[in-house]
Amino acid sequence: MTTSTYDLPAAVANVPLAQERFAATLATLTDAEIREPSVLPGWTRGHVVAHVARGGEAMVRLIDGVLTQRPVAAYPGGPTVREAEIELGAQSSANDLADEVYSANIQVVHAFARMTAPTWGRQVQFPTGAYPASRCAWSRWREVEIHHIDLGMDVYTIESWPEEFVACHLPHELAKLPGRLPSNAAVQVGPSRFGTGDVVATLDGPDAAILAWLVGRVGLAAPALTISGDLPELPPWS
Incomplete structure (x- = not known):
């Protein structure tokens, strides 16, 4: 990551x-x-x-x-x-x-x-x-x-995003993730866990796909992601 x-x-x-x-x-x-x-x-x-x-x-x-x-x-x-x-x-x-x-x-x-x-x-x-x-x-x-x-x-496509773009923006979107999760949910993204809930889903894949998921482009991200558990639906991204 x-x-x-x-x-x-x-x-x-x-x-x-x-x-x-x-x-x-x-x-x-x-x-x-x-x-x-x-x-x-x-x-x-x-x-x-x-x-x-x-x-x-x-x-x-x-x-x-x-x-x-x-x-x-x-x-x-x-x-x-x-x-x-x-x-x-x-x-x-x-x-x-x-x-x-x-x-x-x-x-x-x-x-x-x-x-x-x-x-x-x-x-x-x-x-x-x-x-x-x-x-x-x-x-x-x-x-x-x-x-x-x-x-x-x-x-x-998301694979076309420059590495520098993903590297600069992904940490900021991950930092906002806990505040976007339902209170009972947590998400394990690579080695890091976000949220304090008991319901844990895991998400792994290329950084570009994780960023796409975080910014609400779920359909574009999904083919490249490995998901375990019930991944919570995030509120609209802005």
Whole structure:
């Protein structure tokens, strides 16, 4: 089991690489393929791509707020407006969606390049709460890599995730696992036990598959996992 910890330079360096891989996959999609179901229930691939584009724009807004030292919402108008924008974007053509992602990707890279050690430490307001601005880099890296597999394309699967991505993010997701388990449950993941319950299930397999399970991509993870006992269903991941 890898135990590498998250670090900001790794995230900043890997965001453009992840974005480039995602954009390369989008360049192969036709209008018919963009309308096909994604891994996410109720969402087409177009929804996933629109979400990634809007997510990039949100990160740029937060960084701009940090640099101008003014409060900024990641998604002005709140969840309702955010969902409406994704729904609208999902109806766009494959080429238009690819262009939106390409534009957002460039803006993200330029925004991150303007940051310094002190500004990365300033607080920003995510929909889930206040965090250091460094979360923008970690979040963008995570979002692009995870939503890339959500497209459900053979060209990019959990096995395609870079080792550095898995090594950086797996420890953080494992640390959150006890709080997501039912009170009577515990899960043995490799050599480590999580949770204090008496009902123990064991889970083993490649780190990428374990990470996929932790972030709610159970169907993508299952073929590579060895499971013993009744593995508890985790609440929705965020």
